[in-house]
Amino acid sequence: MSNQSDHQHTIPFPILIGDIGGTNARFAILVDAYAEPKQFPTLATADFATIDDAIQAGVLDKTAVQPRSAILAVAGPVKGDEIDLTNCDWVVRPHDLIAHLGFDEVVVINDFEAQALAAASLEAEHLQQIGGGEILPSASRVVVGPGTGLGVAGLVHARHTWFPVPGEGGHIDVGPRTERDYDLFPHYETIGGRVSAEQLLCGRGLMNIYLAVCKVGGMEMRAANPSEVTTTGLDGSDAAATETLSLFATYLGRVAGDLALIFMARGGVYLAGGISQKIIPALKRPEFRQAFEDKAPHGAILKSIPTFVVTHPLAALSGMAAYARTPVRFGVATEGRRWKA
Known part of the structure; x- marks a missing residue:
């Protein structure tokens, strides 16, 4: 795990952004800083055993774009290398996402932080x-x-x-x-x-x-x-x-x-x-x-x-996209919440 606390780091594109709730998971890919997020159909968390399976089947199998980074907003506290989700059986293991799905970097934040980012940028x-x-x-x-x-x-x-x-x-x-x-x-x-x-x-x-x-x-x-x-x-x-x-x-x-x-x-x-x-x-x-x-x-x-x-239907994704484009605008603490290959 990287302990870089500097919020002014850049996140390598293309970036997968994901809003993981208790019931639904919503994903989009941001190809570069100027593109609109390419959205994928909403997935029911109950339909997939793990978040890795959901990303593979719901996103990676449906596009030729290979994201280099992932920013995930999760319902639950972000502590350690295994992040349990509230109201959902998934456990987010960033090291596994990097090893199995080819990411160089994974950042995990709280779902309401993503909503707050949206409040600054909608x-x-x-x-x-x-x-x-x-x-x-x-x-x-x-x-x-x-x-x-x-x-x-x-x-x-x-x-x-x-x-x-x-x-x-x-x-x-x-x-x-x-x-x-x-x-x-x-x-x-x-x-x-x-x-x-x-x-x-x-x-x-x-x-x-x-x-x-x-x-x-x-x-x-x-x-x-x-x-x-x-x-x-x-x-x-x-x-x-x-x-x-x-x-x-x-x-x-x-x-x-x-x-x-x-x-x-x-x-x-x-x-x-x-x-x-x-x-x-x-x-x-x-x-x-x-x-x-x-x-x-x-x-x-x-x-x-x-x-x-x-009223934005995907406010959290919109907030994360704003952060992904220009991290320097947002003081998102990444210490203990950013993993690199």
């Missing part, structure tokens, strides 16, 4: 603004992503460089504030006795809220999964699901506002993850933005901070 057409506020250039940014779990990353600008700050911000505490909250919170499923943000703000979290709303209201549970809650909540055919989306938007606004204060994210808060894109109509209602701004004594600051839903 064009306006891939962002849907919710509410007011304006981006302050070169100010800190925050990415919050409700999906399979709740991912959070910061993005800090210094010395003409964007530094992604990964962490476990999705596990902060969330508490009741309104009378309705006090009715529902005793019924929310806890983790170690507490309600963390991820207990409410992810697919599982949607069901957690929905179950509590049905239980407290003595209502029949008509939705069986998060997808049904979002569909029937948006079209108004299930009152419990509609309230669930309203509460989800409120809690997401509160948590996003807290994170905006922590990072003083005058560059904006970016909502990533599959759920945010699906529930844009619910996020555009007053609840999300009201909860986001309701932060006395700093309401005025929060009012000035813009919030966006990231």
Whole structure:
């Protein structure tokens, strides 16, 4: 393993970029610094025994281009030479990728770091603004992503460089504030006795809220999964699901506002993850933005901070492509996360 911590290294082209989630793996090849990424069909992780098999069958067998490097974003902490993925049976072994698939170099980063890189580089057409506020250039940014779990990353600008700050911000505490909250919170499923943000703000979290709303209201549970809650909540055919989306938007606004204060994210808060894109109509209602701004004594600051839903279908790949083209723009720490042949 190379211990080069200098983020200003160049990565040899062509570069394979991969976003490895719990359910899906998405790959593209960047032939040079000026090319658009060539995307390959999304792969289901369950269809392949190993990531090596997936790259071979899903990418290398389908192109004449032999990538010299790989940059992989993975859901899970990057530690040591064997990287276990959260919610997926794959183990990433960079030495094996180099030995078996012909790479000269492999860089592995956290999936929400890749989302943070995207927040620094996405064009306006891939962002849907919710509410007011304006981006302050070169100010800190925050990415919050409700999906399979709740991912959070910061993005800090210094010395003409964007530094992604990964962490476990999705596990902060969330508490009741309104009378309705006090009715529902005793019924929310806890983790170690507490309600963390991820207990409410992810697919599982949607069901957690929905179950509590049905239980407290003595209502029949008509939705069986998060997808049904979002569909029937948006079209108004299930009152419990509609309230669930309203509460989800409120809690997401509160948590996003807290994170905006922590990072003083005058560059904006970016909502990533599959759920945010699906529930844009619910996020555009007053609840999300009201909860986001309701932060006395700093309401005025929060009012000035813009919030966006990231609508790019492959935001993480877009962020990694920006990094691959010009690593010097991004302070991605590669020490202990970069392997060479």
